[in-house]
Amino acid sequence: MGGRGRSRRTQRKHFRDGRENVWKNSKSDTQEENGSNNSNGNNTNKPTHWQPFAVENSFFDEYYKEQGIVRPEEWDSFIEYLRRPLPAAFRINSCSQFCTDIRSQLEDEFMKSLQAEGTDGNEAEGIKPLPWYPDNFAWQSSFSRMQLRKNKNLERFHEFLKQENEIGNLTRQEAVSMVPPLFLDVHQDHFILDMCAAPGSKTFQLLEMIHRTSEVESLPSGMVIANDVDVQRCNLLIHQTKRMCTANLVVTNHEAQHFPSCHLRKNRVNPSELGMAELLFDRVLCDVPCSGDGTLRKAPDIWRKWSVGMANGVHCLQLQIAMRGLALLKTGGRMVYSTCSMNPVENEAVVSEILRRCGDSVELVDVSTELPQLIRRPGLKSWKVRDKSMWIASHKDACKYGRTGIVPSMFPSGQAHIDTSDIDQKITTGEICDDGNSGNSNNGLQNGDDEGEPTDVSVTEVSSLPLERCMRIVPHDQNTGSFFIAVLHKISPLPVFQTKSSKNSQQPHSDNDEKPKLLDDGVEKDNNAMDLDVLDATNEESIEAKAADAGVPDNESDEALLDSNPSKKLKGTEPEQVRTPNKVNTRAEKANDKRKLQIQGKWFGVDPVVFFKDDAILNGIKEFYGIPESFPFSNRLITRNSDTNHVKRIYYISESVKNVVELNFLAGEQLKITSIGLKMFERQTSKEGTSSPCVFRISSEGLPLLLPHVTKQIACASPVDFKHILQYKSIKFPDFVDDGFREKIATLSLGCCVVVLNRGNEGSSDPPTVDKSTIAVGCWKGRSSLSVMVTAIDCQELLERLLVRMETEKGSCLPENKPDSEVKEDSETIIG
Incomplete structure (x- = not known):
């Protein structure tokens, strides 16, 4: 009973927390309104009507007016745009087989049909390409997401966006999020x-960039690494x-600030045989958590x-993540630091401390000449810090008024001012309370109070660093959201700061008190990094013993982690749920079971x-x-199940990923890998599938890569078939x-x-010649029928693209380019 009771209370609490953003009248107001209409006195307590979010905050206005991120004469326009719904934006997958078809459809069909579409009585621009994004592969709609869902006239366009997004031909992403x-x-x-x-939109964008010039066979x-x-x-x-x-x-x-580098000890293996001795990167995207x-x-x-506490509270974490990113960056590499915040404490303050x-x-790096059609503002060189209701112009003021949560790196100069004796004396006399507030004020210092306001608050610090090279995107320039971006170039190994105590190393500090130096071997050391005990081991036995201390995870199949059903993935219950073993083994027992440990892996769940x-x-x-x-194929196939007889999926990895996996094994499995590679083969578990000479079928994801190399089990079909x-x-x-296709099957x-669409020349060779434009689909050949093995939405997408090409290409195989409905009737006659 006790357990069930606690469960009910927990559920009620969670339900209440989940409804926090539902705007309705208070219970007392509702009772008063319903009481007069309820003659029997039974109040229903129903909410009257939904109310929109209040798009204003006086503290927000006061804070950003003081920081001066926009000129005073722009403030009204700035705040007006902030209160408008954000336009929908999306990006075409430039690596998609149908990217040019989709772009043409947007330019020739939707752009014109939606040009004069009215929404809520107002004329709108429809859709248009973002002028600063290369090759017209990014678009913005003047309709908000709510309008796209609710307006019947936009229903076809909305369905188009949903389908292409699910397939992967489009990615719905905020416009400014595409910039970093x-x-x-x-x-x-x-x-x-x-x-x-x-959630992966920028990762998808990065993958497009490395694939954009690759050939179909390579x-x-x-x-x-995401x-x-x-x-x-x-x-x-x-x-x-x-x-x-x-x-x-x-x-x-992993925690980003503790991301492992998988350093390989030189006395264990020749790094040249592996291709790398440490996992370092040419490029790092550091889009940090922010307010x-x-x-x-x-x-x-x-x-x-x-x-203001939202920004102050994440400043130190942002700095730690950025420093870790630079430590993992190769010399000569580039890192982009970005936030979706306008606050200089999260932006310029972090960048300036990095440079110090x-x-x-x-x-x-000055990138003002890149993407010239993107309107951006230069970074600030001067800003203030606010703690609760108090403006703080320097760290000296923070110490003077006992603001212990305000660190030196938040200020333009980064200068630390610590005078603990003065603070202790003021606490003793009651001038400053133990909670850090002035003893003369109530609930903190108020703006304008003579007794609490620092005397020099009007005189702010000015940074001597070139922070104008940063960029801030604001909403009223190009009808977007807001973003901050800084581009950093690593010229040489980073200096090392020896902290005096573990307490000092836990929080960011100014390098005014620390003397930088390089390690003897020229490799930078980062104190923000995780202490990787496994990397300090000197032999194989010590590595395995330390790994044994981490415990042995349950050995489950890869069904939960990489199942094709998105709903399972989004629940977050199967892939990495940490489970405690029923029996806690001693260290000796674990060490004696090294082989089992190696098979099952290091990470729980x-x-x-x-x-x-398996040859x-x-x-x-x-x-x-x-x-x-x-x-x-050698060392390129990965499974997530060590039992070969029960492997359900086989994944293919590139040469670069293979090197990282091998390095990770040699370094003690420092990387906690939740997903890897491309699903290429799947075991066919149906009764008919087990009677096939090969029980593994080619997955739809792996087909494009494998298609140029398939010489058997492949046939060309006419457009009609x-x-x-x-x-x-x-x-x-x-x-x-087609008789020829029937005989071939x-x-x-x-x-x-594999069935390939015959466009007129493929059928002349066996196996057919394929290129980037080849349309193919995986099928299952049964004893009397042929069945397609892709999802319904994939079939619909291929069908629509096929019809578009048939209607536009000369010599279409469809008689007189009949509408789809007429062709379907003819098809039913033929098949039926």
Whole structure:
């Protein structure tokens, strides 16, 4: 009874917390309104009506007027835009097979039809490409997300956005959120770290950049590691990036400020044999957690929640993450630091402290000439800090008035001023209370109080650093949200600061009190980094013993982690739920079970990363699909289950990802990998599937990469037959229109096969010639029928793209370019 009671109370509490943002009248007001209409005295206490969020906050206005992020004459326009709903924006996947078709559809169809569409009685611009985004691959709609959902005239456009987003051809993303990756200057061979990656839109963008010049038969030599600290957000990140279908991605789950470098001890293995001795990156995207007041237009509940403490509370964390990112950056590499906040305490203050700590090792890059059509404001060189209701012009004032939560790095100069004896004396005399507030004020110092206001608050510090090279995007310049971006270039290894005590190392500090120096071997050391005990081990036994102390996770299949059902991923219950073993083994018992530890992996609740090396299964796959030996399979296949007989999915990884996995193994599995690689093969578990010579079918995600190398189990279909397959999902052999295709299908073995659209020249060769424009779909050849093996929405997308191409290309195989409804009737006649 006690347990059930606690459960009910917990549920009620959670329900109450979840309804916090539902705006309704108070209970007493509702009772008064309902009482006069209820003759029997039974009040229903129903809320009267929904009320919109109050899009104003006097503290917000006062704070940003004082900081001067916009000129006084612009304030009204600035605040007016902040109170408007944010326009919908989306980006075309430039690596998609249909990217040019989608762009043409937007330019020739939707852009014109929605040009004069009225919403709520007002004329709107419709949709238009973002002028600063390359190649018209990013678009903005003047309609808000709410309008797209509610307006019937926009229903077709809304359905188009939803379908293409789910397929992966489009990514719905705030316009200003697209900016930071554009300043990273990503090349195809770069190793990239996205430190705080969820929900994954920027990661998707980075993957596009490394894939944009790759050929259909090859993979780029670069890779992306996308990291996030939150397990549930990692699931969302996996779901987002899965649509990219890439073998060059690893998703990890770490605190960004403690992200491991997987340093390889030189006395254990020759680094040249592996390709790397430490995991360092050419590019780092450091889009840190922030107060988020730049997203007010899409999250109006922030108006009510906003306070100065939101920014002050995350400043130190942001600084730690940024410093860790620079430590993981290669010399000569570039890092972008960004926030969706307008607050200088989270922006210029962090950047200036980075520059002070790093000295000549890091420079702030001037990118004012890049993306010239993007309107941006230069960074501030002077700002103030506010704590509760008190303005603080310098750290000296913070110490004077006992504001212990205000650190030197928040101020333009970064100068520390510590006079503990003065503070102790004032506390003793009652001038300053133990809680840090002045003894002469009530609930903190108020603005304008003569007794509490610092005497020199009007004279603020001015930074001597080139902070004007930072950029701030504000909403009224181009009808967007707000964003802050700084581009940093690492010139040389970072200096090392030896802290005097562990207490000092826990909080950011100014380098005025510390003398920088380099390590003897020239490698930078970062005190913000996690203490990696495993890396200090001197032999294999000590590494395994230390790993044993972490415990042994349950060995589950990869079904929960990488299931194709998005709803399972977003629940956040299966992939990384930490479970406590029923029996706690001693260290000796764990050390004696090294093999089991190696098989199951290091991290609780996370399935191990295992190289798939079953030659019998692999040779059977190669023989069945006619994959040549030249295709790189060696050490490129990954599973998440060490039992080969129960492997359900096999993932393919690029050469760069393979090197990282091998380094991670040698360094003691420092990376907590939640997702890796491209799903290439899946076990067919149906009764008919087990009778096939090969029980592993090619997944739809892996088909584009494998298609140029498949020489068996492949056939070309005429446009009519290909269309019928997509429409009806399963077709009997006698119902195919083309005799040649019917005969070819009959010669294939029972099991998975690939059907390629014949555009006129593919059918002349066997196997067919494929390129980037080739349209193909995975099917299952049964004893009497052919069934498609992709989702319904994938079929619908391919069908629509097929019809568009058939109508636009000359010599279309559809008679007289009939409408789809007429063609369907003809098809039903043929098949029926």
